[in-house]
Amino acid sequence: MNRPEVICHMVSTIDGKIVGQSFAEEGLRPYLEFYVQTKQKFETQATVYGASTAKEIFVGKDMEAFARPSQITDDPDYICGQHAPYFVVAIDPLGEIPWKSGKPDGRPGLEDARIIVITSSQASKEYLRKLCKMLDSSQWPLET
Template sequence: MNRPYVICHMLQSIDGKIAGGFFREKQTLELAKIYSDISKDYNGDAIIYGTTTAQEMFSSSKTAPVLNQNPIKKIDYIYKNDKNKWIVVIDPQGQISFYQSVYQNTRLKDKNLIVILTENISSQYLETLKSLNISYLFTGKDEIDLRLALEKLYDLFSIKKLLLQGGRITNTYFIKEDLIDELSLVVSPVVSGEEKQPNIFKDCHEYIGQTFDLKQSDLLMKSGFYLKYVRK
């Protein structure tokens, strides 16, 4: 199977949290700039987010108007222009309310959007995506087939390097399917301790058993760390 090389790139606390109060600490704010620079240095063809992360970025109560509510065939829709970078969003049930001016978002300055869907989606939602020039791909009837999604991203959009910056649920989908090739971690020197905040992966209740080789470790800002692991 042809698929993109997947790099899970995350900023986390010492105890593995990827959200919460530790982001307000001075050390984390300083490291966030380095984290962003590392993201740019990877020069990936696309960044992929899960539903929750994408909702925070692109969802709004002022949604785009729907021009036509007639049934639409459940086939992939591909929109391309002169931009060759992408943001990919996993949204199995069509939960994200994209707003009409979504492409004014600074994250989309040089990128187009692709949404990964199941076939359990309304025609109204598909019509909204098409009206906003958002590509969408079907990868399963009721659940996302992640391997098929990656294969389509590779074949239809020439996405060969993919940065995974999801929440714990999306990250766990990838690690359970053995689809993470590299872990790129910026570690803030802060212990969160917040039980309700997510870790980089959620508890799978089973042993995953994947191992990675440490390829790089750098001290950042005297007390933070950058760790680069590559799948064995």
């Protein structure tokens, strides 16, 4: 079986943050450009973000999280959408990111990417239904 190659390639401020106002500072621009150039050399097929970072980048840090429901799910995995040239993976175990669309809005260069959301059994059925409505529903459900 072919296994994916995982490379941890990160940029952060001295306090460990990977998003935020400090990334808009002019003096950081050459380092961010170097980061992007290095990333492009890897010819990656995906980028992975944790829930807090994905929320801040794609929907705004001030957006209210998806409401926590009373019911959790044990539904099977679902695959949605088409093949894409690039994927944005969001680790969202609690199902809290209030996505606006099935595209990673707010990040130039990712217009053709598809979002993959990895949740846990703590994500609600309501949240999964919201994802289903947001994404291309013609492929749902496909058990893996």
